[in-house]
Amino acid sequence: MKRVGRQGYDDVAIAIPVTIPYVRHSSHGAHWFAARALAALLERSGLEKRAVDGLCFSSFTAGSDNAVAMTQHLGVTVRWLDHIPMGGVSGIVALRRALRAVQCGDAAVVACIAADTNTLGSFRSIVEDFSQFSRDAVYPYGAGGANASFALLTDHYMRTFGARTEDFGKMCVEQRENARHCPFALLRKPLTLNEYLSARPIAEPLRLFDCVMPCAGAEAFLVMTRQRATELGVPYAVVLGATECHNPFPDDPIQTRGGWALDRDELFAQAGIARHQLDLVQTYDDYPVMSVIQLEDLGFCAKGEGAQFIRSHSFDTEGTFPLNTCGGQLSAGQAGTAGGFIGITESLRQVTGAALGSQVKEARFALVSGFGMMVYDRGLCSGAAIIEGIR
Amino acid sequence: MDLPAPLNVDSVTPSGRRSRVAQGLTLAAAAGRFELQECDACGTVQYPPREACCRCLSERLTWKVQSGAGDLLAKTVLHHSHDPYFVARLPWYVGLVRLDCGVSVVVHLSADVPKPPARVWVGAHMDSGGAGVLIAFGQKDCAGSIEDRRLREICAGSRDADLAQQGQPSESSGGSPSGGTLR
Numbered sequence A: 001m002k003r004v005g006r007q008g009y010d011d012v013a014i015a016i017p018v019t020i021p022y023v024r025h026s027s028h029g030a031h032w033f034a035a036r037a038l039a040a041l042l043e044r045s046g047l048e049k050r051a052v053d054g055l056c057f058s059s060f061t062a063g064s065d066n067a068v069a070m071t072q073h074l075g076v077t078v079r080w081l082d083h084i085p086m087g088g089v090s091g092i093v094a095l096r097r098a099l100r101a102v103q104c105g106d107a108a109v110v111a112c113i114a115a116d117t118n119t120l121g122s123f124r125s126i127v128e129d130f131s132q133f134s135r136d137a138v139y140p141y142g143a144g145g146a147n148a149s150f151a152l153l154t155d156h157y158m159r160t161f162g163a164r165t166e167d168f169g170k171m172c173v174e175q176r177e178n179a180r181h182c183p184f185a186l187l188r189k190p191l192t193l194n195e196y197l198s199a200r201p202i203a204e205p206l207r208l209f210d211c212v213m214p215c216a217g218a219e220a221f222l223v224m225t226r227q228r229a230t231e232l233g234v235p236y237a238v239v240l241g242a243t244e245c246h247n248p249f250p251d252d253p254i255q256t257r258g259g260w261a262l263d264r265d266e267l268f269a270q271a272g273i274a275r276h277q278l279d280l281v282q283t284y285d286d287y288p289v290m291s292v293i294q295l296e297d298l299g300f301c302a303k304g305e306g307a308q309f310i311r312s313h314s315f316d317t318e319g320t321f322p323l324n325t326c327g328g329q330l331s332a333g334q335a336g337t338a339g340g341f342i343g344i345t346e347s348l349r350q351v352t353g354a355a356l357g358s359q360v361k362e363a364r365f366a367l368v369s370g371f372g373m374m375v376y377d378r379g380l381c382s383g384a385a386i387i388e389g390i391r
Numbered sequence B: 001m002d003l004p005a006p007l008n009v010d011s012v013t014p015s016g017r018r019s020r021v022a023q024g025l026t027l028a029a030a031a032g033r034f035e036l037q038e039c040d041a042c043g044t045v046q047y048p049p050r051e052a053c054c055r056c057l058s059e060r061l062t063w064k065v066q067s068g069a070g071d072l073l074a075k076t077v078l079h080h081s082h083d084p085y086f087v088a089r090l091p092w093y094v095g096l097v098r099l100d101c102g103v104s105v106v107v108h109l110s111a112d113v114p115k116p117p118a119r120v121w122v123g124a125h126m127d128s129g130g131a132g133v134l135i136a137f138g139q140k141d142c143a144g145s146i147e148d149r150r151l152r153e154i155c156a157g158s159r160d161a162d163l164a165q166q167g168q169p170s171e172s173s174g175g176s177p178s179g180g181t182l183r
Helices: A032-043 A067-074 A089-102 A124-129 A132-137 A145-161 A165-179 A193-198 A228-233 A260-271 A290-298 A307-312 A327-333 A336-340 A342-351 B020-030 B149-154 B157-166
Strands: A010-024 A054-056 A080-083 A109-116 A201-203 A217-224 A238-246 A279-281 A365-374 A381-389 B033-037 B059-066 B069-078 B091-097 B104-109 B116-128 B132-137
Touching: A010 A032, A010 A089, A010 A342, A032 A067, A032 A109, A032 A217, A054 A089, A054 A336, A067 A080, A067 A342, A080 A089, A089 A109, A089 A217, A089 A238, A089 A336, A089 A365, A089 A381, A089 B020, A089 B059, A109 A336, A124 A132, A132 B020, A145 A201, A145 A290, A145 A365, A145 B069, A145 B091, A165 A290, A165 A307, A193 A327, A201 A290, A201 B069, A217 A336, A217 A342, A217 B059, A228 A238, A238 A260, A238 A342, A238 B116, A260 A290, A260 A381, A279 A342, A290 A307, A290 A365, A307 B132, A327 A342, A336 A342, A342 A381, A365 B116, B020 B033, B020 B059, B020 B116, B069 B104, B091 B116
Parallel strands: A054 A080, A054 A109, A279 A365, B104 B132
Antiparallel strands: A010 A217, A010 A238, A109 A217, A238 A381, A365 A381, B033 B059, B069 B091, B069 B116, B091 B104, B116 B132
């Protein structure tokens, strides 16, 4: 898998982080959230709609409408179009695609949008028909959805590596602290360890606050040249390194690692910075065990030492390891594929000094990680990006 | 332990929806056998069922009998489900088993299965929705004598398997492969 010569993204900027506030359920379609996201991108960048000549779209709930249909729904004429149906890694993959499109001149301004709705009952059909494997070999066994699949991984991880419920709890409690001042987080009330531990079981060993809350919402950002961003006078960040990997360890009996374990050296080599230079990290936190696995695979600690890492760090914005600084999905909610974007928009805000909630002081470098697609028994997609804010 | 009353019509039988390629498991289960796809070209055993060998891409796949022996790697107890059938029967026990033949299978867990890590034996049984399902037991040779009441109920059609094994025609249409329930 070793590759030589990943080229940089030197002259390309990401800008205008947009979050369309989350709601638990909505009668609006995914298209409504996409339209609100594009409107916000235009309003805040000062760009005319016709200046957007590239579109990258992600959604689980737009029905049969892919990115092509979205051009007509949103009334945009584009010369570059991509549809990224990759769940929690959609944001990283959209970013990677859009960066190259702009760098190579195939598009001048790409709008990357993830939009999903959540109607009562819509979640069941997503779960049952998530994949052919899911319909054939997962749903018939209790139909527990992602909760059940991650419960199995969590059960195995805890026993194999000696992680305790309290360890995951500490992480959840401190992340929730980060959500306190985040205006779009659905769960902002402080969480105590006792509340975490005494919450009702969902899929043992997972309890209520281990499980991300499905909701409706959208996340979006723009990719353009640095020159364009400068002309527009908008704060922006550059991407120092970005990787993605799919179906990394097919022979592992059960998932204890993801593609980051294959890519991390290349990621940091491409970025040209060391881990200790990072000011904050956003993991894909649909369930605590996945955050822990990402921290291990990205090299912040060795495999199996995630629990010890949690015990020896604090994760608030003034802590020793600022993590999921808007509270992550476990506090904000998971608006479908927007869950794969939230780490990017939040990092972009942090490194440009524009946090909506708690700001990490003088944040410059951020790492964002994405994870997605439990097609059968494991999440197949992983990705990560390191960004630097330009002030 | 009393089973709760079904909530509605949807909760009477589990979903029988399967893709076409997964029907091999059901056909074998109806005959009382646990079979998985094996590649004629390279011998790879694979699961979930596919259209081609995931190792060498050969299309020559044959359903072959498996011992079902394996290791229970993980277990969960569901207190929540997206499907009315299971909602009416919570809590529900589910496990992940690594079979000796090299595939990982999500299974219904019989009550006699000890905590992981544990040796288990997986069998294929007809469920009352008309599809084959995998069940892990704590002991060998448990097919046809399901003690766990919840599993006995889900396998209301497993009688067909016993009959088929003895070479007798099936009387119930609920679990029959020709019963029109294989979608």
